[in-house]
Amino acid sequence: MAAIALVAGLIVILLIALLWISSRYKRCPSDRVLVIYGRVGGQGQSARCLHGGGALVWPVIQGYAFLDLTPLPIEIKLQGALSQQNIRVNTPATFTVGISTEPGVMQNAAERLLGLSLEEIENLARDIIFGQMRVVIATMPIEEINADREKLITNITESLEIELRKVGLRLINVNIQDVTDESGYIDALGREAAARAINEAKIKVAEQERDGDIGAAEAQRERRIRVAEANATATEGENESQVVIANSDSTRRQQEAEAERAAVTAERVTQARAAEESFAAEGQAEQARASRDKASQEADIVVPAEVERERVRTLAEAEADRIRLVKGGEADGQRLLMEAEALGLLALLTRRAEGLGALVNNAGGNPQLAALLLVAEQMPNLVAEQVKAISNLKIDQVTVWDSGGSDGRTGNSTANFLSGLASSLPPIHDLAAQVGIKLPAYLGELDDESALERLREIADQLDQPSTEDSPGE
Known part of the structure; x- marks a missing residue:
């Protein structure tokens, strides 16, 4: 019986110990932190923290509490x-x-x-x-x-x-x-970014439209250039048509330049407006810190003035560009016209030089002989001009005073008149020299004595019939 009582007492003590240990053993939930404070061991350690698991908390010398891990x-x-x-x-x-x-x-x-x-x-x-x-x-x-x-x-x-x-x-x-x-600076930055995005989109649309127009114009220009080249090779007599084509190309280039200028002007105006809005927003933000009323007044006066100044400047630059393009197109047209006239004159002089070269070749390669052929060709015209010089002179009558004397050598008065008349006419060599032409020696030279003798003989032959007829009269 004593042994049974001893065993029963040990079991009771063991159960009491288990119940006490279970009551002092603290488990830590996952959403909390177990803090054991008091004598926790370790020098200078005021508490021991556990996240998960559990620990035995000794009575009297230790205490415990939980820290909630709920997010706040x-x-x-x-x-x-x-x-x-x-x-x-x-x-x-x-x-x-x-x-x-x-x-x-x-x-x-x-x-x-x-x-x-x-x-x-x-x-x-x-x-x-x-x-x-x-x-x-x-x-x-x-x-x-x-x-x-x-x-x-x-x-x-x-x-x-x-x-x-x-x-x-x-x-x-x-x-x-x-x-x-408070000053509205961030709102101004947002408006600036929105304006910049809109302006960039507009610029891209304008650039695409400009590129399409330029491509179409380039294709049209290429087609016209090829047609003009074909027409130029077909005949040289269509120089006037080439000038018309050149003028048309100049007009087209002026229109293309005008379109390009308009696109560039629009881009500049857009950029200027975007920069102006940005500067105005920054100015408003800076001025708001000092005085919002003052910034509002300055914005009402300064900003419209700057806008008007930019508009006037842009219009002036556009007008200057237009004048330069128009004058440049007129200059191109004049240059093409003068080039066409120069080509025509060059072709005429080339043909004339080729004709002179052929004439020299036909003359056996002798330039002087070729020049004589040209002079001989023009002799009828020279004689005709000389005749015209005296053709309008009116001679009603010719009176010959003859003293009747004759020494048997000088002949009668008629012969003297003809010889004097022949000596008074300019020789053919002098006539040619007057127009700057030197005749060759083989055309003959005028000998005064032989010419006079020949004229006397002619005068005697003319005088004989008249003498024979005088007795009958």
Whole structure:
């Protein structure tokens, strides 16, 4: 009986020990962190943290508590934070934080967050986030804050994680909402980007239309050039047609240049308007920081004046381009006409040179003989001109005074009259020399004495019949 009682007592003691151990053994759920504090072993260690599993908590010398791992969404409405350019921006965002499960960071959470409610933890995290967001925004320009959200989130995350780890928290998610500013600078940037995109699209459409027109004009020009070349090779007598074609090409080039000028002018005007809108937006943002009323007044006066100045300048440049193109086309037309006349004159002189060369060849290669042939060909014309010189002289009568004396050598008065008349006429050599032609020697030279003798003989023959008829009268 004593043995049975001893065994029963041992069993009771064992059951009591098991019940006590089971009551002091604490399991850690997956959504919590078990913090055992008190005498946990290790010098300087104030608590022991467990995520998952379980541990035996000794009574009296140890205690335990749980840290909730539920994510805490924190809405941050940051207003009036200064950017790098001292422009105040509004940056609403939503942050999700929670207690970290990293060994070292869990220790920080056990030391600083144990015993705090979720609302108190949220308020603590909110204060840390506000401060770090202001620091990050102060290091970034407003253009980067608005355009590069990824960089903004990266900078905020890197800055926040360092501070949150100090209190045992970790950053789970960051969601930046629309960024705005009090001066309207970001809205101006958005309008500028939209205007730039629209202008680029319009420019591309204009360029495509211009390229299509230029391609069609080039094809038309190529066709006309080939037709003109075929006509030119077919006959040389169509020089006037070539001039007409050249004038038509000049007119077409003027029209193409006018179209190109219009496209370039439109592009310049578009770019100028885009730049003007950008500059106006920047000016409004800068002036809004100093005085919104002053910026509004300056925008009402300065901006229209600049627009009018750009419009006048653009119209003046367009008119100057048009005048230059018109004058250039007229000059091209005159040049083509003069080239056609020069080609015609060159063909005439070439034919004349070929004829003279053939004449020299027919004359046996003797240039002087060829020149004599040309002179002989023109002799009738020279004699005709000489006759015309005295053809209009009117001689009513010729009176011959004869003294009747004769020494038997000089002949009668008629013979003397004919010889005097022959000597008074210019020799043929002198006649040719008067027109700049030197006759060769084989054409004969005038001998004064022989000529006079011959004239006397002719006069005697003429006088004999008259003498024989005188007795009968």
